[in-house]
Amino acid sequence: MSSADPSAPRLDLLRRATAHLAPVVPLLTELGSLFEQAGHELALVGGPVRDAFLGRTSPDLDFTTSASPEEILAVVKPWADTHWDIGRDFGTIGARRGDHTVEITTYRADAYDGQTRKPVVAFGDNLEDDLVRRDFTVNAMALRLPGMEFVDPYAGLPDLAAxxxxxxxxxxxxxxxxxxxxxxxxxxxxxxxxxxxxxxxxxxxxxxxxxxxxxxxxxxxxxxxxxxxxxxxxxxxxxxxxxxxxxxxPELPALQLEIDEHHRHKDVYEHSLTVLDQAIALEGPADGPAESVPGPDLVLRLAALLHDIGKPATRRFESGGGVSFHHHEVVGAKLATKRLKALRYDKDTVKAVARLIELHLRFHGYGGGQWTDSAVRRYVTDAGPLLQRLHRLTRSDSTTRNARKAALLSRTYDDLETRIERLQEEEELAAVRPELNGNEIAEVLGIPPGPVLGQAYKHLLEVRLDRGLIGKEAAAQELRTWWATRSATNGS
Missing domain, CATH: 1.10.110.30 (Hydrophobic Seed Protein)
Incomplete structure (x- = not known):
């Protein structure tokens, strides 16, 4: 890299960036030489350059060039192991060589016409004009190739340092x-x-x-x-x-509820940000097992941020100076569903986030551990595959500054988790189902498949949740009793 009269700090940054890029320098110079031989300019630009100065590794290498998309293809086809032109209309050609993925874009400018949702693409003819059209100065730095000349016309490096x-x-x-x-x-x-x-x-x-x-x-x-x-x-x-x-x-700024001297309640906006921080701290390592909720986990983070968005719509001022938010978890789940759908999140993410929001207060009915085993089973089955995320969301929702209260909540949830683990070991709650399958139910009652069989199955599932494992004979007797009562009620 070369630069005119750099300061000592700048030299140090340049050395560090050079060292960080060392593993890909052969590829950079090789590709730069190919473009140079074809009569085109090529420069490494944007995130990879910025990240090199920050000591970070970019997964992809982004380049900008004077070559047109057709000219880019002519250069990279013989060089790359594979290539693609899905971004051709925007001037971008992608390629892969060995372990490296590259994207090469013709000097350009993206601009909106102020009315449509799609950018209008215009191609440029020099590097400096391309750089001025980039988002921020720290992303408007480049390395001309193959000579590795550092180009920083808009003082991105000082901004990066600052x-x-x-x-x-x-x-x-x-x-x-x-x-x-x-x-x-x-x-x-x-x-x-x-x-x-x-x-x-x-x-x-x-x-x-x-x-x-x-x-x-x-x-x-x-x-x-x-x-x-x-x-x-x-x-x-x-x-x-x-x-x-x-x-x-808009649901996020709406959490900034006005708090007056007569009606005191926790700052819901600040509380939600703190819950998000605490949920992130409870994520497992990225390579950890699924039950550790490996981070970063989008579902958990969205649920933590949005778990209280039902509060503004449900706030009620009480006579004693307090404030209530009855059923805000139900309202919040509906609001989250509507917003996430509007943002085009996939169905599974929307459903999971909404379910966590709906369930995030359930633990508070646990009190001092008075739940029956039946209630614990329902907590587990209602959470389903979201149980580990629900554990973390519920724990994160405690932001009280009262150390005794915080410790009590933590111990109480410890107790609930212990009970869940015990019941899971005894009863395989993760796959809870009636003790008789559909065929066995049909045989006991002498009925064919259909809606009535579904009702019978649902009844035995309720029995399973309420009473745990009672054995197949007892389950069959319970089924006959239900059938007799049903028949009497229906007059048959």
Missing amino acids: KVLRTPGPPEVSFGDDPLRMMRACRFVAQLGFEVAPQVRSAMKAMAASIQIVSAERVRDELTKLLMAPAPRPGLRLLVDTGLAEQVL
Whole structure:
């Protein structure tokens, strides 16, 4: 790498970046030479360059070039093990060689016309103009190849050192080109621990409503990346403080309920952010077993963030100065379902998040451990495959500053988990089902398959949950008793 008159800190950063890129330098120089021989410019750009300075490894290598998509293909086809042109209309060609995936894009600018949800693509003809069109200065740094010349026309390296997000040009122009960049700023705050420059924050506030022209799918993907970051809280704060959350996730700022001197209750917004922090702390390692809820876990994080969104709609002021939120878990589950569907999350994620929100208060009926074994079985079967996430969500929901109360809640949940483990060992609760299968039920009652058989099966399942394992003979007798009562009631 070369640069004109760099300062000592900058030299140090350059050395570190060079060392970090060392494993891919042969590939960079080889690919750069191929493009150079074909008469084209090529530069490593964006995230891989930024991450090299941060000591992070990017999974993919992003390049920009003076070559057209057709010219890119002509160069990479003989070189790559495989290639694809799904992004050809946007100037991007993808390829894989060995363990490395590369994306090569023609110098370009993405811009919205202010009305449609799809960006308009325009190709450029030089690196500096391509860089000025990028989202932030820390992503507008490049390495010209094959010579590994460092290019930083918009002072991205000083901003990287200062951990600040600025735009290469006026932020109003950058966000006008692509409003999703405002959400990306929130994501980088969460992922990288950066702060946004004052002028960037001001532009985000002024232009928040323009995020509406971006497709729900792109907004969803950016929100997901933010939530899956190591520390989502600062990014979520920025999302709320700039007004972006009001546009894409209005249930979150709605948690900032006004608290007056007569009606005291916990700050629901701050509580929800703390619950998210605590849930993340309870995730298992990324390579851990499924029962550890390996992190980052999107379902758990969404449920933690949204678990109380039913409170604003259910808040009631009580005569003694207190505040109640009756059935907020039911209302919250419905609100979460509606919002996540609007953001185009998949059905399984929507269903799982809503179910966790619906169940997150169930533990509080446990009291001092008075639940019967039947109630514990129902807790487990109602949670189903979400049980381990429910454990973590419930524990995370304790944000009291009262140490004695917090310790009591923790011990009580410890006791519930112990009881669950004992019953699971004894009764295989994870696969709880009636002690007679469908064929056996049909044989005992002498009935064919159909709705009545389904009712009989459901009755035996209730017996199983209420009484545990009672043996097949007792289950058959219970079934005959139910059948006799049913027949008498129906007059048959």
